[in-house]
Amino acid sequence: MSEFVKEQEAIEQETVMRRTFIRLGIGAMATGYAAAIGYPIYAYLSTPAKRAAEAGSITEVRLEGAAKLPAGSAMVFKFGHKPALLIHHRDGRWVAMDAVCTHLGCTVQYETDNNRVFCACHGGVYDAVTGENISGPPPKPLSVYRVEVKDANVVVAKS
Amino acid sequence: MQTSLWRSRKVLVWLDERLALTELLEYARHKTVPEHKHSFWYYWGGISMFFFLIQVFTGVLLMVYYRPGAESYESVREITYDIRFGWLIRSAHSWSANLMVLAVFIHMFSVFFMKAYRKPREFGWWSGLALLALTMTFGFSGYLLPMDELAYFATKVGLELPASLPLVGKFINDVVRGGPEVGSVTIQRFFALHVVVLPLIFIPVLAFHLWLVQKHGNALPPSEEQKPIAERRSIPFFPDFFSKDLAMWLVALNVLAILASLYPWQLGPQADPLAPAPAGIHPEWYFMSQFQLLKLFGRWFPGVTGEVLGLVFFTLILLLWAIVPLYDTGTAAGRRAKVATWFGITVLALLIVTTIWGYWEVL
Ligand code: HEM
Ligand code: FES
Numbered sequence: 392m393s394e395f396v397k398e399q400e401a402i403e404q405e406t407v408m409r410r411t412f413i414r415l416g417i418g419a420m421a422t423g424y425a426a427a428i429g430y431p432i433y434a435y436l437s438t439p440a441k442r443a444a445e446a447g448s449i450t451e452v453r454l455e456g457a458a459k460l461p462a463g464s465a466m467v468f469k470f471g472h473k474p475a476l477l478i479h480h481r482d483g484r485w486v487a488m489d490a491v492c493t494h495l496g497c498t499v500q501y502e503t504d505n506n507r508v509f510c511a512c513h514g515g516v517y518d519a520v521t522g523e524n525i526s527g528p529p530p531k532p533l534s535v536y537r538v539e540v541k542d543a544n545v546v547v548a549k550s
Numbered sequence: 551m552q553t554s555l556w557r558s559r560k561v562l563v564w565l566d567e568r569l570a571l572t573e574l575l576e577y578a579r580h581k582t583v584p585e586h587k588h589s590f591w592y593y594w595g596g597i598s599m600f601f602f603l604i605q606v607f608t609g610v611l612l613m614v615y616y617r618p619g620a621e622s623y624e625s626v627r628e629i630t631y632d633i634r635f636g637w638l639i640r641s642a643h644s645w646s647a648n649l650m651v652l653a654v655f656i657h658m659f660s661v662f663f664m665k666a667y668r669k670p671r672e673f674g675w676w677s678g679l680a681l682l683a684l685t686m687t688f689g690f691s692g693y694l695l696p697m698d699e700l701a702y703f704a705t706k707v708g709l710e711l712p713a714s715l716p717l718v719g720k721f722i723n724d725v726v727r728g729g730p731e732v733g734s735v736t737i738q739r740f741f742a743l744h745v746v747v748l749p750l751i752f753i754p755v756l757a758f759h760l761w762l763v764q765k766h767g768n769a770l771p772p773s774e775e776q777k778p779i780a781e782r783r784s785i786p787f788f789p790d791f792f793s794k795d796l797a798m799w800l801v802a803l804n805v806l807a808i809l810a811s812l813y814p815w816q817l818g819p820q821a822d823p824l825a826p827a828p829a830g831i832h833p834e835w836y837f838m839s840q841f842q843l844l845k846l847f848g849r850w851f852p853g854v855t856g857e858v859l860g861l862v863f864f865t866l867i868l869l870l871w872a873i874v875p876l877y878d879t880g881t882a883a884g885r886r887a888k889v890a891t892w893f894g895i896t897v898l899a900l901l902i903v904t905t906i907w908g909y910w911e912v913l
Contacts, residue, residue, distance in 0.1 A: 424803075427807075431634075431635035431638055431639070432611065432635075432639075434634040434635050435611065435614075435633060435634055435635045435636060435638075435639055436611075436614065437634075438632070438633045438634045438636075441634075
């Protein structure tokens with residue numbers, strides 16, 4: 392191989408290297424800008440979701456004055472951001488459970504007469520004490536909470 | 551590697567056959583832009599447009615949390631203090647609004663002094679003036695939306711001046727302000743104007759403006775026109791001018807990022823119609839000149855006379871400014887061209903002097 396050809400090849404090699412280098416540089420810069428713009432926008436748009444998740448991560452709710460709830464009735468309260476059910480049974484037992492149906496997410500209700508938890512959307516039925524799914528489409532039981540009556544208040548906690 | 555390259559080639563060919571991309575590229579390569587010592591001013595239209603795109607982008611993001619009407623202050627407070635990076639989005643929208651107005655002004659004056667309004671570019675001049683008016687209306691309507699003290703009083707004063715005129719006053723009261731006082735009714739309609747009506751008008755006018763620029767190309771300034779054709783230089787639009795355009799946009803983006811993050815836009819206390827106006831209340835800088843002119847005329851000619859005279863004076867200048875392409879038609883060395891240039895210098899000087907004077911008096 393002549394000196395000339397060698398030299399040409401070296402030059403060519405160098406141009407290719409320089410080109411790759413420039414490309415990499417531009418790519419890195421573009422990525423930097425995309426991240427510097429993209430991250431704040433994502434954080435901005437996702438703030439409510441983050442707040443809801445934070446609200447949902449609580450483990451205990453104190454229901455002021457809920458001890459007044461008459462036996463044989465129920466009330467809906469918010470556990471984090473989700474509705475939950477507090478039932479005062481006729482036999483004096485206190486039970487709290489999720490009020491979000493495990494089928495497609497409708498809010499369930501306590502039926503005093505049938506002493507059961509019922510979902511009106513597709514007729515799902517749950518046990519009012521254990522949260523067990525008894526009939527209808529719900530695939531899973533409703534999760535129950537620990538309940539403690541303290542004077543006039545009721546404290547509901549994740550079990 | 552080989553196959554993926556081949557595949558992306560195939561996609562390109564597929565697209566090209568349907569969208570005539572090669573044709574477009576060829577066209578862009580043949581289009582040229584003059585290059586000379588005043589070329590720098592050719593970038594300002596593009597910079598204005600860049601800031602408009604930023605406005606659309608950040609504006610839509612603000613709309614995600616902004617609530618017009620009675621809750622407007624509270625919602626802007628949430629954006630500024632509660633929502634992550636909300637302060638940055640709001641700051642970018644506000645700073646970019648001001649930079650956009652500034653860029654449009656620079657663009658207009660550079661077009662004026664390069665005499666780029668002459669035949670066949672008259673409609674470019676007129677559509678450009680419409681874009682400036684729309685931009686300023688964007689700014690005026692947007693400024694009220696947070697409904698803090700400054701926003702409230704600036705809008706109140708801004709509407710009060712023309713509202714004391716016959717005829718115009720009734721229109722302002724009944725239609726623009728929606729009553730005798732600036733309130734949540736006003737915010738709601740300014741919001742509709744700001745996010746729906748103005749963009750709906752602005753975008754087609756901008757498209758018309760761009761189409762004309764594309765059709766007639768960049769005008770040569772008088773100093774270049776005098777050179778023999780052989781001495782004039784030009785560069786291809788694509789990729790040469792286009793990549794410089796992009797570089798300018800990158801500079802604009804960085805300037806905006808620095809201003810918006812280091813000088814976050816402030817939110818004042820909530821507007822209280824019963825509280826006395828804070829000292830030094832004044833409009834945004836781009837309305838300062840008109841504000842000061844009206845104030846001066848009011849001082850020189852007490853009563854409504856002053857305001858009417860001020861408005862007549864202002865309208866006259868605006869009219870002369872708008873019809874300059876019809877007046878300055880000859881060669882750049884002619885008498886009319888010289889008169890037009892002096893008119894431009896006078897207007898620019900008047901604008902700067904009254905703006906500084908205005909700030910001098912309120913600050
Ligand atoms: C489609 C385009 C636009 C949309 C959707 C939009 C949307 C909005 C919204 C929702 C607000 C209220 C939030 C806030 O006050 O921070 C706002 C405020 C504002 N806008 Fe726009 N905007 C657009 C274009 C423009 C343009 C072109 C300008 C001016 C050149 C402008 C100037 C302003 C100003 C000065 C404010 C007040 C900012 C503040 O003090 O917070 N906007 N805009
Ligand atoms: S959602 Fe409750 S049964 Fe379907």
